[in-house]
Amino acid sequence: MAAAQEQKQFAVGRADEFPVGKFRIVEVEGREIGITQLATGEFRAVRNRCPHKGAPVCKGIIGGTWLPCGVGEMVYGSEGQVLVCPWHGYEYDLNTGVELYQKDPNKLLMYPAKVQEGNVIITL
């Protein structure tokens, strides 16, 4: 059995360098990782690779979406919590990484992110 991979923490920048509504992409251990801040103040760290076809997913739109609704209605919600892949438009929930409204969804690779003494720390 392979030994559990050791987790490492990395400081990727000051919290105020990561704006709400947009990813800033950093490179850590040879991996491109998008870092963004949600409106709630929480941070997200997402591997910049769409599990669908490998697109740089963190260059996509961060916004809301139009929620399932009645015929002819239009309901907008989840503002700032949805990432839209710039290639094929797959929508991902930035809280869970899970693709929206699918029975067999894709999932983004996300890393724990937190702020310590003004710095964003991610765990790989």
Place this chain on the structure above:
Amino acid sequence: MDLPEKPHARQSNTLKVLDCDVHPYVKDGVKSVFPYMPNAWKQRFIRKNAQVGSHARPLKYEHPNGSVNRLDARPPCGGISGSDPHFLVQDLLVKNGIEGAVLNCLQTGALCSALAGTDESVVLCSAFNDFLIDQWLPVDKRLKLAMSVPSQDPQAAAAEIRRIGKHGQIVAVSLPLLNILMGNRYYWPIYEAAQEAQLPILVHVTGPDSVYHGVPMSAGGIPDSYVERYVTLNQAGESSVNSLVFSGTLEKFPRLKFIFVEYGFLWLLPLLWRMDRTWRQLRHEVPWVKKSPVEYVHDQIRFSTQPIDEPSNPKDLDTLIELMGFDQLCFSTDYPHWDNDMPGQSLRGLPAAQREKIFWDNALNLFRMR
């Protein structure tokens, strides 16, 4: 490959068959239905010399052998194939062990989709329906009717469903398509009435397709021959399935079922794959589509089998049917037309349990059978 000859009845002994596409022909067209309309309309049609025996297609679309009707299906008493219900019962039902046949009158369909004006179509549709109820359905309980509706006037169409839709031998609503895609809310009053009556919507080419303004046209341009036109007729089926799903119409009428008759079915799988992929990518443009298009179509849409395509290796056909599943197909002969499929010679490579679904169970679950 030639199939070994087998007596029709013997093949059908163990297989119950419900035929969901049979065409009654009203022998003298509009003249035959004069007793079923107000005198003022009768006088109008006499003055106009209304015939409506033929669909008045252009020469290039006439059948290369002179008629779409089988010469061997002509009643012995004379008249065009499909015009004598007594002979039809013997020639189709008895001979082939068919226990139920859904009648769909294409003359009514042609009048309602393109040949008649709106008001004319409302009157003629009721008259043709009443003629068939009066002259055909009492002949044999195995004869069922897909009642026609005047689709040029959706409110009148809904009223027609409410007028006769409770008849015990009416099992579906035959909707003559216009050049308005099926999901368009133009048709919603018809769907509402059909759902209320627990009748599925049956669609079939009506004859004027790809010929007249106002009806579905072949994609890309105008076909140049009967053969070219024939092969393109499935295109309206594909567009309609697509429209029913993405417009939200299937979501809006969750208890309403549809059957596409004679549009073929081998195109369904690639269509569904394309629809599913596109929905996954751009779902939020049509947020009322709450589940995969594959699920909507599986739950609410059926397809008739005829005309069954014939790949050089028959097993390829069985493989494709297996891929699309066995729940969505309903057997049909298209009697008395030339490109028919008879039960004893159709889909013989499928396992018995799956044939039973396609020849009987699926149709029984779809049509309002009492």
